[in-house]
Amino acid sequence: MNLKDDKSKKIIVAVLLIITIIMTIVIVQAGPYNNNNKSDIVVDIPTGSTVNNVADILKENKLIKNELIFKIYVKVSNNSSKLKSGKYLFNQTYSNNEIIKDLAKGKIYNEGIKITVPEGSTSKEIIDLLVKNKLGSDKKYEELINNPKEFYGEFDFLKEDKIISLEGFLYPSTYYFEEDESEKDILNDMLSAFKSQYNEKLQKKQKDLKMSLWEVVNLASIVEKEAVLDEDRAIIASVFYNRIDIGMPLQSDATIQYAFKERKKSITYNDLKIDSPYNSYVKKGLPPTPIANPGIKSVEAVLYPDKTDYLYFVAKIDGGNTYSKTYEEHVKNVEQYRIDREERNNGGTK
Structure with missing residues (x-):
């Protein structure tokens, strides 16, 4: 060596x-x-x-x-x-x-009072849920929800001129709150959850579409209330975009429901004539505020809609929708839905 x-x-x-x-x-x-x-x-x-x-x-x-x-x-x-x-x-x-x-x-340690906010809940429904569980007063919640400026310090996204309410931004999820948490702290948690879900990718897509956050969340709230199946969300969003593009009213029963203090079992012909900024059969464009608090899937559907020529849709009894390009087709689909519903209600006999 x-x-x-x-x-x-x-x-x-x-x-x-x-x-x-x-x-x-x-x-x-x-x-x-x-x-x-x-x-x-x-x-x-x-x-x-x-x-x-x-x-x-x-x-x-x-x-x-x-x-x-x-x-x-x-x-x-x-x-x-x-x-x-x-x-x-x-x-x-x-x-x-x-x-x-x-x-x-995400093996989170759960303590405190468990509150589950379902997707599509309105701020009123959220307030009722919180108050029912002895987490603050409805008066204070209403005051805060109608005054987004109270939250400007932590949430810059609320500073858009058209955002006049926290409706739409109280993210639906499961929360655990302490008994002595203030109303503002509880709403802070929900806004933080929204901020976390509305990530940089979605923010960039919003800018690429030249949309405001108010527009995205507002339309997402309508999609949330209209959709039953996940696969319908992006198609429903395309229908509303198509209507907006040709100057057609959105014609959503869900926006009219929001105008009432209590949800109605069904919307009547007379309801379609009510004088309300939330009557999307009469008023063109989006309502003054979102009509619910959408989940992230509805937000994504608005940012990534399907490309279709559809202008109408009607529910199917299995929970999905039937879509059409013309009013004549739509009328036929509505009639078919009526027949299918009656047949189901009569135990399958015509």
Whole structure:
């Protein structure tokens, strides 16, 4: 063995030793903060938090030893865009991988009063639900919902001139509220959820379409109330766009329903004549405010509508819709729906 070979082997051994030391340090730093402490720690990851924000919060709560190594583990595990906001229950025996796994799965720690806001709920329905669960007063909620300026400090998207109400922006989801939370804090949580769902991709698409947020959410709220099946949302959106393009009223029963204090079982011919800015049979264009709080699927349908020539649609008894390009076709479809409904109500006999 010559001196050159001996020197090369020593260098290789030294490099391997250094790599081993580094790997050991990384493994230790990414391991549990304290294997002997199983005391519960609740951490709150705010909506919109970046990986850096999450690392800071975990470090402050003594759940990770090294922020940089935690961020490397997040990146290597391909979870950079998957960490979800909410409250989590951890303890110091959790490793970085275990924490990342829970955050990516959204394994949220649920505490407080559970409130589920269904898609398509109106602000009035949301208020009734909250008050029923002893979470504030209806008067205060109404005051705040009708005054978006109260929320300008945290939510810039509300600053559009036409946004005169929080209707449409109280995102339908499941929430957990403390008994002593204020009405404003509760509405803040719902607005934060909307902000989180209305991501940069959707915002960019809105700008590409040269639409305002008010227009997107307003039309999405109508689509939400008209659609039964997910696959119909983008088609319904196309129908309303086609009507707008030719100066035709939207003619949506859902907007008229919003004009009434209590929802009616069905809209009558006389209802189509009421003097209301929400009567889309008489008034052209969008109503003054959204008519409900839509889910993200209806928002996406408005931003990514199907391309069709349809101007009319009528419900089918199976929950879907039949679409048509002309009024004559529409009349036939309405009659067919009436026949199908009567047949079903009569037990399948004509």
